[in-house]
Amino acid sequence: xxxxxxxxxxxxxxxxxxxxxxxxxxxxxxxxxxxxxxxxxxxxxxxxxxxxxxxxxxxxxxxxxxxxxxxxxxxxxxxxxxxxxxxxxxxxxxxxxxxxxxxxxxxxxxxxxxxxxxxxxxxxxxx
Amino acid sequence: xxxxxxxxxxxxxxxxxxxxxxxxxxxxxxxxxxxxxxxxxxxxxxxxxxxxxxxxxxxxxxxxxxxxxxxxxxxxxxxxxxxxxxxxxxxxxxxxxxxxxxxxxxxxxxxxxxxxxxxxxxxxxxxxxxxxxxxxxxxxxxxxxxxxxxxxxxxxxxxxxxxxxxxxxx
Amino acid sequence: xxxxxxxxxxxxxxxxxxxxxxxxxxxxxxxxxxxxxxxxxxxxxxxxxxxxxxxxxxxxxxxxxxxxxxxxxxxxxxxxxxxxxxxxxxxxxxxxxxxxxxxxxxxxxxxxxxxxxxxxxxxxxxxxxxxxxxxxxxxxxxxxxxxxxxxxxxxxxxxxxxxxxxxxxxxxxxxxxxxxxxxxxxxxxxxxxxxxxxxxxxxxxxxxxxxxxxxxxxxxxxxxxxxxxxxxxxxxxxxxxxxxxxxxxxxxxxxxxxxxxxxxxxxxxxxxxxxx
Numbered sequence: 001x002x003x004x005x006x007x008x009x010x011x012x013x014x015x016x017x018x019x020x021x022x023x024x025x026x027x028x029x030x031x032x033x034x035x036x037x038x039x040x041x042x043x044x045x046x047x048x049x050x051x052x053x054x055x056x057x058x059x060x061x062x063x064x065x066x067x068x069x070x071x072x073x074x075x076x077x078x079x080x081x082x083x084x085x086x087x088x089x090x091x092x093x094x095x096x097x098x099x100x101x102x103x104x105x106x107x108x109x110x111x112x113x114x115x116x117x118x119x120x121x122x123x124x125x126x127x
Numbered sequence: 128x129x130x131x132x133x134x135x136x137x138x139x140x141x142x143x144x145x146x147x148x149x150x151x152x153x154x155x156x157x158x159x160x161x162x163x164x165x166x167x168x169x170x171x172x173x174x175x176x177x178x179x180x181x182x183x184x185x186x187x188x189x190x191x192x193x194x195x196x197x198x199x200x201x202x203x204x205x206x207x208x209x210x211x212x213x214x215x216x217x218x219x220x221x222x223x224x225x226x227x228x229x230x231x232x233x234x235x236x237x238x239x240x241x242x243x244x245x246x247x248x249x250x251x252x253x254x255x256x257x258x259x260x261x262x263x264x265x266x267x268x269x270x271x272x273x274x275x276x277x278x279x280x281x282x283x284x285x286x287x288x289x290x291x292x293x294x295x296x297x
Numbered sequence: 298x299x300x301x302x303x304x305x306x307x308x309x310x311x312x313x314x315x316x317x318x319x320x321x322x323x324x325x326x327x328x329x330x331x332x333x334x335x336x337x338x339x340x341x342x343x344x345x346x347x348x349x350x351x352x353x354x355x356x357x358x359x360x361x362x363x364x365x366x367x368x369x370x371x372x373x374x375x376x377x378x379x380x381x382x383x384x385x386x387x388x389x390x391x392x393x394x395x396x397x398x399x400x401x402x403x404x405x406x407x408x409x410x411x412x413x414x415x416x417x418x419x420x421x422x423x424x425x426x427x428x429x430x431x432x433x434x435x436x437x438x439x440x441x442x443x444x445x446x447x448x449x450x451x452x453x454x455x456x457x458x459x460x461x462x463x464x465x466x467x468x469x470x471x472x473x474x475x476x477x478x479x480x481x482x483x484x485x486x487x488x489x490x491x492x493x494x495x496x497x498x499x500x501x502x503x504x505x506x507x508x509x510x511x512x513x514x515x516x517x518x519x520x521x522x523x524x525x526x527x528x529x530x531x532x533x534x535x536x537x538x539x540x541x542x543x544x545x546x547x548x549x550x551x552x553x554x555x556x557x558x559x560x561x562x563x564x565x566x567x568x569x570x571x572x573x
Contacts (some may be wrong), residue, residue, distance in 0.1 A: 008247070009226035010219065011209055015157060018210075054229065054245050083233025083245070085455060087473050090464055101464035103455055104230045105156035109373075113461035116378050145476045152456050234455065238475055 007052040033058025053082035068097030164269030180224035182232035186243030192232035317496035318516035373460035383559040408513035409437035412448030438493035451480030512542035526551035539565040
């Protein structure tokens with residue numbers, strides 16, 4: 001499986017990518033929403049995108065909205081991974097088209113449990 | 128202190144205990160449980176060069192969240208977060224400190240009514256002073272390795288909205 | 298420094314005496330990791346020294362702190378996923394048919410810890426039968442009064458909220474209370490929290506349609522396990538369901554049960570509709 005990790009922090013990209021790689025994901029990274037759209041245009045469609053909210057150039061909410069509007073990206077699962085922690089922000093992200101929402105800080109267990117909810121945990125897929 | 132009343136009012140939203148909880152949740156998530164920082168209750172005497180990351184909060188009570196660490200400890204802190212024992216570039220140190228400030232600021236923002244947006248992280252060689260009308264509402268000073276870490280939350284009063292310090296344009 | 302044999306043995310006998318839970322050899326790591334926070338809070342140099350201090354100190358409250366630390370499970374929402382899928386896609390539809398005249402369900406979360414399991418079930422019931430006007434009652438019990446208090450309040454930290462709770466359910470059933478999130482009142486009203494030692498008789502709990510007894514039998518010796526399972530059969534309706542933890546079974550312990558597979562999940566029902 002393939003995952004696109006979108007975050008303006010290299011440290012956070014590294015943390016998320018390391019966890020996903022351990023689960024067998026192949027990783028592509030992007031530093032903001034616009035870069036993520038470029039990645040989507042140029043390569044095979046990832047199964048999963050983890051998307052930060054606050055980023056320069058194009059923020060994560062705008063990215064989710066753009067991806068949701070494009071038919072060809074429909075099969076990609078989007079999970080916001082952000083420090084935005086208000087009830088209203090989660091509502092906004094889900095309404096824009098995000099499938100799941102993980103609040104920073106998060107543990108590896110929490111990330112894996114969210115992937116399981118999305119049917120994206122390799123070992124337990126289909127359980 | 129002349130701003131006592133105001134501090135109490137704003138401090139109601141973000142108390143020391145809440146800040147401590149947020150910092151430790153971040154620590155448990157990304158730094159492991161081996162070398163936790165220990166809170167110190169005496170105010171820190173800050174000497175020597177420091178590195179500081181700050182993230183602003185806009186909205187009705189504009190605020191600023193800062194994390195300050197002695198210059199010589201900043202690479203070590205970043206290295207633990209990145210799980211990287213090699214030599215880190217200053218860019219990586221800045222990036223890690225910035226992300227820590229971002230994580231804390233987002234969780235602080237969720238406690239403040241009518242908050243707006245988070246700024247992007249701003250790195251500096253001194254702890255920035257927020258705009259006029261902002262008061263320190265929560266602080267966590269902690270001992271870590273052979274030094275310290277300091278986390279501070281500033282919030283402005285609603286009348287002074289808009290006077291907050293520069294939000295993270297890079 | 299690793300845990301000394303003497304310290305481990307003393308903790309085992311304490312926990313066994315207070316909760317009938319057996320910590321077997323090889324669980325030293327569990328004792329050590331669970332007691333690190335207590336040892337640190339007490340300012341002890343290591344866990345063995347902490348245990349020795351408590352042992353000679355005869356402070357009842359410290360004894361109970363150790364028992365609670367060792368009998369409380371870290372828990373997530375919809376833990377292990379599959380049992381809850383089995384509950385909502387298979388067990389619940391069947392009960393909706395068989396209980397269509399009474400339109401009422403009673404569920405027991407028998408080792409509820411801080412409440413994540415029972416509220417997970419409550420969310421599933423709320424969005425299905427309760428939305429159709431059924432009555433749903435949930436009993437949540439645990440040996441620890443501390444976890445029950447937390448469950449009753451229904452307040453969870455951000456880290457706890459991140460653990461396996463679907464975002465759409467968080468949005469529907471929780472509100473922010475400062476740095477924590479609280480289960481909404483309508484859900485909390487469905488659940489009664491009550492202290493109970495499973496090794497003792499279940500008094501006045503009534504009859505249940507479904508019992509969740511997950512990841513707790515592993516702590517008891519075989520005789521106590523058998524006794525608990527026998528008494529669970531007496532409070533489970535003859536066509537009811539019992540969910541155990543993934544590593545737990547009634548096989549070779551209490552033969553009054555029939556095992557059925559729903560997907561990959563084992564569920565247990567009283568043999569011969571409870572007429573054994």
